[in-house]
Amino acid sequence: MNLLVVCRCYVLLELLAVNCQNLIQGRIVGGYAPAPNSIKYIVSLQTTKGQHFCGGSLVHKYWVLTAAHCNIGTEQMMIVAGDYSLSTFEGTEQYSKPHRLIPHPLYNKTTNNADIMLIKLRVPMVIGSYVSLAPLPRQGTGVMAGRVCRVSGWGYTSLGGGQIPSTLLTVKLPIVSSARCNSSESFNGNITSNMICAGYNAGGKDACKGDSGGPLVCEGRVYGVVSWGNGCGDAKFPGVYTAVSKFRRWVDRTIYSSYIRCLKY
Numbered sequence: 603m604n605l606l607v608v609c610r611c612y613v614l615l616e617l618l619a620v621n622c623q624n625l626i627q628g629r630i631v632g633g634y635a636p637a638p639n640s641i642k643y644i645v646s647l648q649t650t651k652g653q654h655f656c657g658g659s660l661v662h663k664y665w666v667l668t669a670a671h672c673n674i675g676t677e678q679m680m681i682v683a684g685d686y687s688l689s690t691f692e693g694t695e696q697y698s699k700p701h702r703l704i705p706h707p708l709y710n711k712t713t714n715n716a717d718i719m720l721i722k723l724r725v726p727m728v729i730g731s732y733v734s735l736a737p738l739p740r741q742g743t744g745v746m747a748g749r750v751c752r753v754s755g756w757g758y759t760s761l762g763g764g765q766i767p768s769t770l771l772t773v774k775l776p777i778v779s780s781a782r783c784n785s786s787e788s789f790n791g792n793i794t795s796n797m798i799c800a801g802y803n804a805g806g807k808d809a810c811k812g813d814s815g816g817p818l819v820c821e822g823r824v825y826g827v828v829s830w831g832n833g834c835g836d837a838k839f840p841g842v843y844t845a846v847s848k849f850r851r852w853v854d855r856t857i858y859s860s861y862i863r864c865l866k867y
């Protein structure tokens with residue numbers, strides 16, 4: 603029998619199985635599976651053993667934007683672009699080890715301030731049908747409270763919900779004003795001007811463990827990097843994201859000066 607036909611049936615069955623699982627148990631928290639390879643700038647950060655631990659966004663063929671708390675060291679890390687299901691080889695994946703990790707110099711792991719990092723890749727990703735670049739907001743541009751954005755990742759579907767789902771998930775969330783996010787009801791003053799919040803007051807939809815570093819996209823641009831929260835999808839506690847627009851200049855300068863250095867040496 604034709605091998606191609608067998609393969610196709612297998613893929614179809616697998617897709618059905620994945621979809622059924624999604625109906626039974628939502629993923630990210632309260633999200634759904636986007637069309638395969640429709641979010642082409644998202645990358646999975648994995649250990650060299652193939653364990654997914656964080657997300658990221660491809661912002662240049664040689665550079666990934668992620669969270670500083672995803673820094674596990676250059677030797678331990680592998681970056682995968684063009685992925686959808688982490689548990690199946692789809693043939694669309696591209697792999698690179700990091701050449702250099704550049705966490706923001708002001709990153710503070712106690713306060714989570716400036717939780718942003720650039721990864722220079724050893725091998726450039728090839729831009730094409732399955733891999734694209736993520737547009738970033740201009741320096742200092744804000745998103746209004748109530749604007750609906752979208753966060754995606756391969757993270758947990760609930761806190762302590764044990765396992766990493768294998769397909770990418772996404773969920774739509776409104777931006778919450780910093781005033782409300784900082785209120786005593788919520789994060790009580792721990793939200794700095796370098797953070798933005800997104801979620802519903804009732805909870806139920808959120809990013810979770812393993813989504814860190816991944817993109818919160820508003821109006822087609824990566825305005826937020828998944829950073830921290832209180833549990834996952836808890837009422838009154840939106841997710842907290844690094845405000846990318848506060849770091850646009852740092853991103854551009856870091857990438858640019860890396861090439862100046864290349865020319866010099």
Ligand code: ARG
Pocket residue numbers: 757808809810811812813814828829830831832833834835840841842
């Ligand atoms: N810090 C977590 C991670 O390392 C992600 C936190 C996001 N949590 C949330 N409730 N939005 O993956």
